[in-house]
Amino acid sequence: MKLLVSSFWFFLCDLFYVEAEVGENGHFRGLGPVNGDPNDRLYYRQKDYLEAISIPEAWSILDSTPKRTPVTIAVIDDGIEAAHPDLKGTVIKGYNVVDKNDDTSPRGRHGTCMAGIVGAIRNNKIGMAGILDSVRILPIFDGEVLSYSAIEDAFTYLINKRRDDVKVILMTEVSGS
Template identity: 80%
Template sequence: MKLLVTSLWFFSCELLYVEAEVDESGHFSALGPVNGDPNDRFYFMQWAYLEAISVPEAWGILDSIAERTPVTIAVIDDGIETTHPDLKGTVIKGYNVVDKNDDTSPRGPHGTGMAGIIGAIRNNKIGMAGILDSVRILPIFDGEVPSFPALEDAFTYLINGTKDH
């Protein structure tokens, strides 16, 4: 149970309680999600939050659209683990506004977690279910301890376009 609680804390610092059962094989099953929900390993930890903002309904609409153009979303944070299996193929080359280079490797887990909420691959039986599945994530590293000047540089970089870097 300690591992489960540790994993839950990583995804949400607002954890109030866990309601789960252990089946005969030793796997946890949360009391909440129903059949038809994503098969991602930790979906049971996020389903209530996603339900609260109608994400499953949005998935239904998006899944009915045959051809979609991926959107690019910038994540201004402490870096993103570009090799994370739940983000495979979604993270594009980013920018480090502190060192003025393209090293956006994570200095902490927050940026990768935020990128996962946005665009983790859904229905791959690992990790979590991202809100969008047709997305490119642009990591912008703004420092281990973000500052207003770094944030200003990040927005300036995004406004001026990524062509200059």
């Protein structure tokens, strides 16, 4: 049986689709981590969650895809530590909707963590393994507490600037107006 395969994340990001064979047990034939588990120090904390949504299988597909264009993901949160070693080279210039400037330095740790879940460098022997590789993280600082007005300002910025063909936008829950 043939199946058009895409992990949930890749479907949302509109990255690519690939045809793969599915065995009688419903598992993909011949797909699995190319070189076993990633060597990231904290991968053991993520493994069960990532396996539950077939991310290692998606990594195998990605790793066998020769040339891919990086995808831009906007992270609307409390800032991102662009110099974090697990995000090295992935964070691009963003926007601060509160101060109307490009200072997206973190005021907390949540935004950096969210950026890491999505795009931490895999197999670098530190930190965690990000779900995607070949990404650009676009930080949008929303203040220390996300509000509806911050969301509106963030989306207005992204639409008006048509920033980097953003495919996915991640944000924390809204708690104010």
